[in-house]
Amino acid sequence: MPEVHPGTAHQFETAEQQRDADIIGMWTFLATEVMFFGGLIMCYTFARFTYPQAFQAASHRLYVIYGGPNTAILLCSSFTMALAVRAAQMGQRKSLVTCLALTVLFGLAFLTVKGFEYHTDFVEHLVPRWDFKWQGAEARHAELFFWLYFTLTGLHAVHVTIGIVVLATLAIMAWRGRLSSDLPIEISGLYWHFVDIVWVFLFPLLYLVGHR
Amino acid sequence: MSSVQETSGLAAESYLTEHTVGSWLLTTDHKRIAILYLVSIVFFFAIAAVAAAMMRVSLLWPDGRLVLPETYNKLFTIHGVLMVWFFLIPSIPAVLGNFVIPMMIGARDVAFPKLNLLSWYLFMLGGAFVVYSVIVGGVDTGWTFYTPYSTTFANPNVITMVAGVFVAGFGSILTGLNFIVTIHKMRAPGMTWFRLPLFIWSLYSTSLILVLATPVLAITLLAISVERIWGLGIFDPNLGGDPVLFQHMFWFYSHPAVYIMILPGMGVVSELITCFSRKKIFGYYFIAFSSVAIAVVGFLVWGHHMFVSSQSMYAGMVFSILSFIVAVPSAIKVFNWTATLYKGSITFETPMLYALAFIGLFTIGGLTGLFLAAMAVDVQLHDTYFVIAHFHYIMVGGMVTGFMGGLHYWWPKISGRMYPELLGRIAAVVTFVGFNLTFFPLFVLGYLGQPRRYHSYPPEFHIFHVLSTAGASILGIGYLMPLIYLVWSARYGERAPANPWGATGLEWRTPSPPPRDNFEETPLVTDDPYDYSAIEAELIDQTGLR
């Protein structure tokens, strides 16, 4: 029987088994997350199919100058996250802490940009039901677009925030040398990449509808 | 068998030994969590059953004299919400599944014990929300929460109730996740995929549905709340939304959820039939893969709830054809169970009686499902008592019967005591008779055209409602009996040996009740499941009977 790692929980026989279980568990969780966002994507698909012109017009009120760089920021964060996982696997504590910190910073940058963007939307009276003003045809359908825009990006922002909290905690633990395994890094890395993938789809669906 | 002495020697250190409240509420032992679930679902079942009883009594009069229409509407909503999300969905998976999955595969616990406890807390929190919404006035939307009624016309308690289902939904997602990982990664050495008991296959398929369908329900309910609170209408036709979109998303979850509510029952029956006919299951691979097939194809058929909802005829056609296809794996199971009896050595203990009742009731439920999948016939039968009868044959006749069978079967393992066999058999027969009398007349009512969710009804339907209520009172006795004698037996029953049924399966190779870590040492599996020939040979030596 392979030796038992000290950090292995009692229900597992080996550290290997625990590692596989945790990773499969995370992937299963991500599958539920896909379906969770998927419900909203379904609403979006229906509404865009039904009101193509309104969606095009409404999408043109969003700023690619916010969305585009934000996509780049998230891709950067995914890159540093991947490097963090590698550093953890190699046992390089210093570079692990650096990469995690960078990832957290990119995450915060994303949220900051998103905050500015929400502010702009608010100033331009694009918040549905709150104070929605629409010049032009199909105000209600445009409002539907913004309903979906705020729910989708809001839900995504909640996920980013959770990711930032988790990664920041791990960064502090790694910095203090309290991490006994690279497993938590790898698991949270999977989550972080998933959040990135969600945005990869949201960006064209919300910002690049029709041609601009 | 001589295992009685072993058991009494070990009883002192079983998983039940500790008695403090904290040892229960903070436990991460899958067996204790199963018992927490058992107690909770009995509680919710009781509320839902009282609601059902009140409805049945009210329906004794064509003008519904016992309760007012709004009360009646609230009663069927409570009944539906609690029965579906707080009894049926957790019944076999979270109680029996939690208890026996790790033991069946030879593991010490599920993969994530803390998550398992969290699931129960989420479940209870959701239940608290629902009970609260009932106490402060109730909700009258029906368990389906159809828009725009739920989002614009129903009272605001609908938000609390939806929140309850939302929270409990995360509980069931985590349970499903836990089971999937457990079955993938916690199997004992030698326990290959095709040595798994069929109960595991069915719960694996169930977990797939829990994990992939429940999130869509969650987001749909979230959208309902948002729409209800802020009036933002993806489901509101006045705001450019579509109420039929809600139905698509709701049934994308709720149709697979029907399979959450029957697959585990099928798994239990596969165990029972083979154990009590002392014979290897007929067509292991076909039963195993039919579970997976049901789980996957079950996702493709939701539109058969919407043939008359104004869905396009062509989409209806696709959903109809797929619905006929999903009936095939169920048929395969029924035929294989029947074939298993061939050349067996059959005994009729309580669990077996429930298993045979399951096959009968489920077959009727499944066949009447074909009526509803046939588009032209569904036009007449949709939203009538025919549908009520059909899904009660599946869910009560199928799942609850399977649950009762499984509960009696594993009761010696769970409690360490035997239940009174004669009372058990009587209760099984009473339930079967009461059930059929309650629900068979409803098929006729549905064909006559009586719509569901009617507080009052034209007088020519009277006789069928009287029959049904009479049956319901018998059914009630059938459910009260086990409640009483099982609780009694947990304390006063005869001590159970490790393997009272002479069954195969790892869970019977450990004392009853099992120790905290299930097994003294990790078992090694060398045989295919259900190899009764060895056990039989031993038994024939002892008794001289075949």
Place this chain on the structure above:
Amino acid sequence: MTSPRTYISTFIALMALLAATVGAAYIDLGQLNLPIAMVISIAKTLLIVLFFMHVRHSSRVTWIFAAAGFFWLLILLCLAMADYATRPWTSVPPF
């Protein structure tokens, strides 16, 4: 263990695809704008999943789990949209 080279080239490819998706949005391709944007998004997802999330070197189980979520989402979208897309067809099919 994946080499830093792989990560860097994946990252560069991702950035290039981002530029491509923004660029494509400013060209009027009629009905093609949406499919192109989706194909690029799927390509990006594949890169992230295969390299950043290490699925390329993972067990078959991981492959299946990674694909399952997307596959089930497709079921939801395709069958529900089958309803919306065919609602205008109100005539009897020719059989």
Place this chain on the structure above:
Amino acid sequence: MPFHLIPPSASTNAGDVDAIFWALTGLSVFILTIVFGPLTYFAVKYRRGSKADRTPPRLATWKFEVTWTIIPFIIGMGIFAWAADVFFHIETPPSNALEVDVVGKQWMWKLQHAEGNREINELHVPIGQPIKLTMTSQDVIHDFFIPAFRVKQDVVPGRYTTEWFTATKVGRYYIFCAQFCGTSHSSMIGWVDVMHPVDYQRWLVTTGQGETMATAGQRLFNQVGCSGCHGVSSKIHAPRLEGLYGGPVPLEGGQVVTADDKYIRDSILLPASQIAAGYQNLMPSFAGRLSEDEVMQLIAYIKSLASEPSPGSNP
């Protein structure tokens, strides 16, 4: 306590639906027999202690499995095809049908005949004549269900659904609301009165309102101001409505739609969503200003203009 075991069958569709219903019932009984026959036989013969022969059988398992996979599949496909065929028939109204408009609201049915006669929770129809109901709801989803005719269709707010039947037997039959719609859902019960054509004509005359739906629509057309733009003498550049109904309408953006009930309803209530090619988005929405019945009257009027020659002055 009078009761029946089978519902009255009073439409041309009823026989078709019942045929499938009874075929399925027969099939169910047959399957129950082939499952429970052997099940009971085995249970008795192979009970513990019986003297039956239990030598392990040598069976080719897969042959059984393939048999009971393929046969149910084929039967299923057969029933599917049969039921789908009947369904398409039930769902597709014939073109010569008499038209009746239905508006559902909590908790009553408002019906209006093309001749202008209005009813509440009652529907008078002549025997032997196809009737097409065009239905919508003012509030929540209802469902117009006539068990004796074997027809049922949800009545959805925000759009039109249709249902049709040809009654074959004089009598009074239930209309049920089959989709839960709130507190008094179970009181939302109406009656269909199937009459001989002569009696029906008499009924039309005695209960007549003096104006047909189309003329009511015309009155409304002038009253709420539609004629100001769409009228013959209008100076404003708005689409003419003569000859419009049932024909193709090219839209701004290249799409072409058919001018059916749904299109006209949307054009009145959501004018901006589908702009006819060559026109500007000038029309105000009439959502909230017209009731569902009034919209239906306007549609009836526009429909009545369909046969008039469309003026050549279109751009």
